[in-house]
Amino acid sequence: MIDRRTLMGATLAASLAARASAQTPPPVKSGALPAGLPQPVETIDLWPKGAPGAPKVPLVETVNERSTDPQLTDRAVFGISRPRLVVFRPDVPNGAAVLITPGGGYKWVVIDKEGYELGRWLSARGFTVFVLFYRLPGEGWAAGPDVALSDAQRAMRLIRQRATHYGVDPERVCAMGFSAGGHVCTDLVARFAAPTYAPVDAADALSPRPFCAAPIYPVVSMDRKNAHPGSRKLLIDDNDALEAAHSPHLNIAANSPPCFLVHAEDDDVVPVANTLMFRDALKAKGIKVETHLFANGGHGFGLRKAIGKPVGIWPELFLGWAKSVALI
Structure with a gap:
């Protein structure tokens, strides 16, 4: 005999398993992977009926392996037509979640270096981590330079909608982004309330505002002097009229969340001025x-690349800051 509670639990488990199996798998590339590195399998598609405003020519999702070391992967993906979250669950949840937006200069989205490696590190410390593979603005989407922000807003809402399932507090969701993914992160900090897409379901009634944010060596400014040229080209092309609208430091809201910023002053790709301008705007x-x-x-x-250097302390500094703002 099976009691009602057991039956309901089994039904819910089956429902969740079916939902998980119906999702798009993580970006993959054929070939052997280093032993001992667990590859995530759980994903959440952002858009149940497909991402809005698709390009006329269908995209082909492509994963490039940039590493020549067989023991260390460094993959990057482009042609993302099914944006999704890849989930890292902790053994012992601390109740907080982190949405990670990896970099890639808006040319692609880095998988390992600024995605899975941080997912493993943070989940080992109790965070439930969601790595976002967002759409790229240079690939013909109707939303243009707002397309990655749309995905980040939608991701925040879905994390909150499923907070009970993942054992997290829906209020304690941090956004963390790197390089061009740092632009996605700072754009979310500044313009989380901007209506960048038409609502598609009940999740879109929830707030996309992060509880706090950690942009790491972020692209921020779109002015020609301080912008990362590649990111600027793919985001706004040569349209100077769009600079201000897509420079997050010029669009900070009165209720933007607290931020943790990290940058190296010898950064020869994204000038440290980006972080300084963002800091000044927040202040x-x-x-x-x-x-x-x-x-x-x-x-x-x-x-x-931070191991053995003074900058290698930044993740521990983040943990200390996370405690100070009550994320954990």
Whole structure:
């Protein structure tokens, strides 16, 4: 005999399993992967009926392996037509979630260095992590330069909608982004309330505002002097009239969330001025911000390139800050 509670639990488990199996798998590339690196399998498609405003020519999702070391993957994906979250669940949840937007200069989205490696590190410390594979603005989407922000807004709402399922507090969702993914992150900080897409279901009634945010060596400004040229080209092309609208430091809201900023002063890809301008804009609005600048570190250090250097302390500094703002 099966009691009613057991039956309901089994039905719910079956429903969740069916939902998971129906989702688009994580970006993959054929070939052997290093032993001992668990690859995530759980995903959440952002758009149940397909992403809005698709390009006329269908995209082909492509994963490139940029590493020549067989023991260290460095994959990047472009042609993303089914934007999705890849989930890293902790063994012991601390109740907080982190939405990660990896970099890639808006040319592609990095998988390992600023995605899965951070997913593993943060989930090992109790965070439930969602790595976002967002659509790229240069690939013909109708939303143009707002397309990645649309995906980030939708992702925040879905995380909140499923908070009970993942054992997280729907209020305690942090956004963390790197390089061009840092632009997605800072854009979310500044313009979380901007109506960038038509609502598609009940999740869109929820707030996309992060509880807090951690832009790491972020692209921020779109002015020609300080912008990362590749990101600017793919985001707004040569349209100077769009610079201000897509420079997050010029669009900070009065209720934008507190931020944790990290940058290396010798960054020769994204000038440290991007972080400094963003900090100044937050301070001008009275928004709490903690800033860490390192003399050396270059660009794109993530976790792997920071090992053994002073900049390598940034993840621990983030944990301390997360406690100070009550994320954990």
